[in-house]
Amino acid sequence: MTAAYDLAIVGAGPAGTAAALGALHADPGLRVALLDRDDFPRDKACGDGVAPHVLDRLAEVGVTGLLDDRVPVARLRLDRGGRGAERTMARPSYVVPRAILDARLVEAAQAAGAQVLRHRVRDLAIGDGVVLDGAISAPVVVGSDGARSVVRRRLGWAPGTTALALRGYAPVTPGREGAQVIVFGTARQPSYAWSFDRGDGYANVGYGEVLGDGHVPSKTELIGHLESLLPGATRDGGDWRGHHLPLSGLRWRPPAGRVLLVGDAAGLVNPMTGEGIYYAVATGIAAGRAAARALADGRPESAGRRYARDARAHLFPHLRHTAAAGRLSRSAPMLDAGLRASAADQRVFDDLVELGLARGRITPAVVRGLLTSLLEERRPCAS
Ligand SMILES: Cc1cc2nc3c(=O)[nH]c(=O)nc-3n(C[C@H](O)[C@H](O)[C@H](O)COP(=O)(O)OP(=O)(O)OC[C@H]3O[C@@H](n4cnc5c(N)ncnc54)[C@H](O)[C@@H]3O)c2cc1C
Known part of the structure; x- marks a missing residue:
């Protein structure tokens, strides 16, 4: 016996929850299963920087006021070797621990009608429909299961260039309050350390670099680079967590068919900044809408083609410029x-x-x- 849905979404991070919201905003009657291997709230390695554009996209699917209780951060300092720029951003960003952000997004998807299920997906059988682990079936599936996506692997997609980054939480160092501070490396290129004030006395601090020369830095090395670029940043720090970031490139083209890839699963992290939440939410919503339209037309197999067309029109010019x-x-x-x-x-x-x-x-x-x-x-x- 399999549980049958109209749409099954694998992974309930920003991309997966946005896919559920996009689909249910287009057709509130859809039966949407939102699967995740974890219960929420759960932590996730991230700099926690949330661009205001994320909120713009969420407002389009009826989610407003999500971060009204958070302190916006308007100052951004960019530095390399002691020289750089510090200015006020045209629109402030937010720094929101992912344990908070993702749980709120899951609640919003649930309120819209998604059924949230704890389930680690291991296998997909793709035919006239899709069956997940022999237990859950749907005519359309969205793969939003992050950087190490099982769904992407099943489709035979290989990730492109990746970066590795580690983050922790530490008391804000004097002089770095009320700001997002980024210090670029002078030895390894491209690399940078950051300190993002959360607004509660703590900062999200971290360091990341693009992988490529065969060397994969250890946790100790990553923390060492962070401390040397941002002295004092690691003092009394904890909750260290690292992860890969699949960077977007010029050849980005999502697969057609009834299995769609979004967010990190689709390799959509900005190669210049490591920012990925915006792309996760933007592609999630586009995929959810495309799935709803394909289902309404009785042609679920056209969901991927519709999504690819919309997502490329929305993102491709930007991706060309970020690749450059x-x-x-x-x-x-x-x-x-x-x-x-x-x-x-x-x-x-x-x-x-x-x-x-x-x-x-x-x-x-x-x-x-x-x-x-x-x-x-x-x-x-x-x-
Ligand atoms: C150290 C670090 C710092 C970063 N800093 C920033 C930043 O400041 N701002 C920013 O915008 N981006 C940042 N990013 C990138 C950002 O974290 C990602 O781009 C973003 O989380 C992508 O969202 P997603 O929903 O695609 O994937 P994820 O957030 O990874 O969510 C995937 C979900 O899928 C679930 N899952 C995985 N496998 C399975 C499975 N087999 N079955 C069921 N569920 C599964 C996971 O539990 C998870 O909940 C950073 C990344 C790292 C590593």
Whole structure:
């Protein structure tokens, strides 16, 4: 006997809950199963930085006021080797422990009508429908099971470039209150350490770097890099947790068919910043809507094609620009030029933040700022 649903969603993080919300907003009558191997609240390795754009997307599916009790963080400091920029962001961000954020999203999905089930999915049988572990069946399935996705593996998808990052919680170091502080590495490239003030006396602190030369840093090494880039950040720190980040690239194209991939399962972390919650929510909603439309038309097998079309239209121009920016930021002189240009011009700063968080592009202001900064650096000093 299998339990039958219209839509089964594997993983109840931001991507999975957004998929449930997208589907149920389009058709509140759908029977949606939202499966996760964990009970909520549960912790998740993350910098906990939530871009305001996440709230914009959630409002489109009827979720409002989710973070009204949190302290917004408006200041962003970017630094490399003691030089950088500190400015107020055009729109403040939030720093929300994932134990809180994800539990609230699960509650919102449940309130919309999703049935939340604790179940670790191990196997998918894909035919005229999809059967999960011989126990749960649905004509459409969304894989939102994160960086090590079982669903992605079953579809034969390989992850592209990955980063590794570790985070902990520690009392906010004096001088870093009320801000998101990012310090780029001077030795390894690209890499950065962060301290994000949660607004309750503690900061989410961490360090991450792109993997590629075969070396996978240990927990001790990651904490060591964090402390050397942000002295004092690890003092009295705890709850250390690390995870891989599957970075997006130029060739992103989700699979067609009745099994859809969203969020980290689809390899959608910004290669410049490591931000992934926005993409998880945006693609989750797009997948949920596409599934609802395909089911309403009686053509569940068309869900993947519809989702791919919508998601690529929404994201592809941005992904091209973040792929280019991610590559450029591997060059230390280019990174320094970006920081100098951000210090010199609020517009460049704002455009780079937008590129790093949600839907931005490499704008003419950014190109002008980078070129001016590079030329000024090369100009010989007047004697
Ligand atoms: C150290 C670190 C710092 C980061 N900092 C930030 C940041 O500050 N801001 C930001 O936007 N992004 C950040 N990211 C990226 C962000 O965490 C992810 O992009 C985001 O969590 C993706 O959401 P998701 O729903 O796709 O996957 P996840 O949040 O990973 O959720 C996947 C869910 O699937 C469940 N699951 C997994 N396997 C199964 C299975 N087989 N069966 C059932 N359930 C399963 C898991 O329990 C989990 O609940 C960071 C990542 C790391 C590692």
